Amino acid sequence: MFNTALIRMFLLRHTKLVAIVAAAAGLLCLFLTLLFPNMPDDEAGVVSASWPPIVRDLFGDPLLGFSDIHAWLHLQIFNITFWAIYGVLAAILAAGIIAREIECKTMDILLSCPIRRRDVLASELAAILILLVLAVLPALAGCAAGLAAMGGEIRLGTLVMVGAEGVFLSFSLASATLLISVFVPNQVLSAALAVAAYGLMFFVDSVLVRLVSALEPCAFLNPFHFYNPEAALIRQAARPGDLIALFAFGATGAVVAALVFARRDIRC
Amino acid sequence: MDKVIETRGLTKYYGAALGIRDVDLVVRQGEVFGFLGPNGAGKTTTIRLLLGLLRPTRGEIRLLGQDTRRRFQSLLRDIGYLPGDFGLYGDLTGAQYLEYLMRLRAGRPTPEQKAAMNRLMRRFEIDFAKKIHGYSKGMKQVVGIIQAFMHLPRLTILDEPTSGLDPIMQEAFYELLVEETGRGAAIFFSSHILREVERVCGRVGMIKEGRLLNVEAMNERGALLGKKIAVKAPRDAAAMFQRLSELDGVHDAALRGGTLELLFTGDMRQFLRFLAPFEIQDFTCEPPNTEDVFLRLYRADRDV
Ligand SMILES: Nc1ncnc2c1ncn2[C@@H]1O[C@H](COP(=O)(O)OP(=O)(O)OP(=O)(O)O)[C@@H](O)[C@H]1O
Numbered sequence: 001m002f003n004t005a006l007i008r009m010f011l012l013r014h015t016k017l018v019a020i021v022a023a024a025a026g027l028l029c030l031f032l033t034l035l036f037p038n039m040p041d042d043e044a045g046v047v048s049a050s051w052p053p054i055v056r057d058l059f060g061d062p063l064l065g066f067s068d069i070h071a072w073l074h075l076q077i078f079n080i081t082f083w084a085i086y087g088v089l090a091a092i093l094a095a096g097i098i099a100r101e102i103e104c105k106t107m108d109i110l111l112s113c114p115i116r117r118r119d120v121l122a123s124e125l126a127a128i129l130i131l132l133v134l135a136v137l138p139a140l141a142g143c144a145a146g147l148a149a150m151g152g153e154i155r156l157g158t159l160v161m162v163g164a165e166g167v168f169l170s171f172s173l174a175s176a177t178l179l180i181s182v183f184v185p186n187q188v189l190s191a192a193l194a195v196a197a198y199g200l201m202f203f204v205d206s207v208l209v210r211l212v213s214a215l216e217p218c219a220f221l222n223p224f225h226f227y228n229p230e231a232a233l234i235r236q237a238a239r240p241g242d243l244i245a246l247f248a249f250g251a252t253g254a255v256v257a258a259l260v261f262a263r264r265d266i267r268c
Numbered sequence: 269m270d271k272v273i274e275t276r277g278l279t280k281y282y283g284a285a286l287g288i289r290d291v292d293l294v295v296r297q298g299e300v301f302g303f304l305g306p307n308g309a310g311k312t313t314t315i316r317l318l319l320g321l322l323r324p325t326r327g328e329i330r331l332l333g334q335d336t337r338r339r340f341q342s343l344l345r346d347i348g349y350l351p352g353d354f355g356l357y358g359d360l361t362g363a364q365y366l367e368y369l370m371r372l373r374a375g376r377p378t379p380e381q382k383a384a385m386n387r388l389m390r391r392f393e394i395d396f397a398k399k400i401h402g403y404s405k406g407m408k409q410v411v412g413i414i415q416a417f418m419h420l421p422r423l424t425i426l427d428e429p430t431s432g433l434d435p436i437m438q439e440a441f442y443e444l445l446v447e448e449t450g451r452g453a454a455i456f457f458s459s460h461i462l463r464e465v466e467r468v469c470g471r472v473g474m475i476k477e478g479r480l481l482n483v484e485a486m487n488e489r490g491a492l493l494g495k496k497i498a499v500k501a502p503r504d505a506a507a508m509f510q511r512l513s514e515l516d517g518v519h520d521a522a523l524r525g526g527t528l529e530l531l532f533t534g535d536m537r538q539f540l541r542f543l544a545p546f547e548i549q550d551f552t553c554e555p556p557n558t559e560d561v562f563l564r565l566y567r568a569d570r571d572v
């Protein structure tokens with residue numbers, strides 16, 4: 001199922017991009033953590049009251065965020081910034097699996113090698129998972145360094161948990177990109193469509209579901225339903241089941257992509 | 269296991285557009301089979317169907333004696349492929365790319381395969397240490413050719429392999445084909461260059477508008493497709509024209525002014541004897557261009 005030569009080549013060809021993104025994300029996380037305002041509760045309450053509810057739903061509530069450093073991390077980093085960075089990275093990497101091979105006309109030679117199409121997808125998705133894990137580490141280190149500098153408590157387990165949620169959410173975005181690229185073998189388009197779809201699903205999960213109760217029974221179809229960094233950061237009540245669900249989204253997308261791709265004509 | 273390629277009723281439609289229709293091909297072990305056709309004839313479509321990159325609308329394909337619908341991946345170990353229009357990973361050097369593909373094609377390459385790769389790299393001397401995005405079209409073509417042969421496949425399928433090669437590289441490529449058939453491998457290659465096909469192929473299949481017209485073996489003179497002849501004889505041309513039916517192998521004869529033009533596939537000595545009694549000013553004899561040949565074959569095919 002996994003081909004080591006393919007995995008190694010995918011890692012090799014994307015090290016530079018991933019290193020740059022990881023370093024930048026690490027610095028950004030450090031910088032954002034250092035901005036913690038550390039307000040007294042009542043002042044934070046005033047700020048919170050001045051934010052419209054939809055903004056609080058979307059970005060998080062400053063009531064806790066401005067007074068508790070872990071809630072600040074959620075507000076500033078893990079609610080949106082974190083998955084947005086790694087989600088876009090994952091989409092770009094995943095667009096390299098099918099869309100770029102077809103755009104660059106390298107697919108014919110690759111598929112004339114004795115490797116099943118589904119093994120190509122599985123191997124390169126595995127490589128993406130490895131790259132995402134490595135890319136997330138500097139961001140978590142940036143948060144930890146920021147926490148240390150601001151005198152906050154470093155909860156390693158919590159950071160690992162939110163990092164893992166971010167990785168699996170981004171991984172599911174990668175497999176969504178892959179699935180789209182089976183039909184739209186264009187790098188920019190497939191990545192942009194997948195990221196836009198995830199942006200929409202984020203909006204549905206954080207705002208729309210609260211406004212339209214009819215959506216609630218279908219909420220579990222949305223990966224963001226299982227992306228709850230606030231549970232780990234604020235309530236210290238991380239749910240490992242969320243990780244499994246997020247991974248299942250990624251795996252399902254990949255399996256569907258592989259099934260469809262296996263029977264399609266390769267465009268040249 | 270004598271037949272390395274066998275297709276039956278192979279047909280491909282791209283939506284409503286015809287790619288190829290009812291192509292029945294047989295290619296045997298140890299032969300160089302040329303697949304000749306003008307632009308848009310269906311050469312690339314046929315080749316990509318053989319490689320499983322396209323799914324046939326209908327028809328069957330057997331490669332190396334096996335139905336390709338089952339265990340296709342293991343068959344691919346013994347097949348080499350050079351696409352007509354391909355890209356390479358520009359961020360790798362030629363050598364890195366070849367090593368990578370060797371691992372994909374052969375898993376753990378045998379010493380023979382490694383030696384074959386090195387031999388090929390020496391034969392086509394280009395700078396393999398340079399990144400591929402700095403390569404010219406011909407250099408990329410060389411890398412493409414090497415990757416198609418380096419794992420010592422039993423069958424190599426090439427789509428217009430000499431495009432972009434200079435005459436020296438072309439020569440090296442033709443020599444390679446001879447060596448490959450020498451070790452029993454079969455080569456299937458498409459081209460629209462008649463001379464090339466005449467020179468290196470044992471048999472030739474001709475395709476036009478998606479239909480395989482006919483498969484011919486080279487005759488003993490090596491000339492598959494005859495000669496285009498023009499005889500300038502202002503006084504006798506008309507008389508010659510009338511007596512042409514005495515000869516075998518005359519096609520598309522036409523009288524233009526005082527010049528008789530025709531395509532001749534018969535015995536040249538007989539033709540020269542036929543000319544001897546006439547008063548001739550000028551005589552030219554040249555290989556026909558692809559379009560002439562296709563016109564002839566196409567007409568012949570339609571008349572059948
Ligand atoms: N993706 C496609 N969609 C629709 N029609 C196609 C497609 N690819 C090829 N065709 C059609 O199929 C026919 C055969 O094309 P093909 O590429 O096989 O020709 P070819 O013999 O390789 O030509 P060339 O010498 O120009 O490479 C052509 O009429 C072409 O228009």
Ligand SMILES: [Mg+2]
Nearest residue numbers: 311312313352
């Ligand atoms: Mg072609």
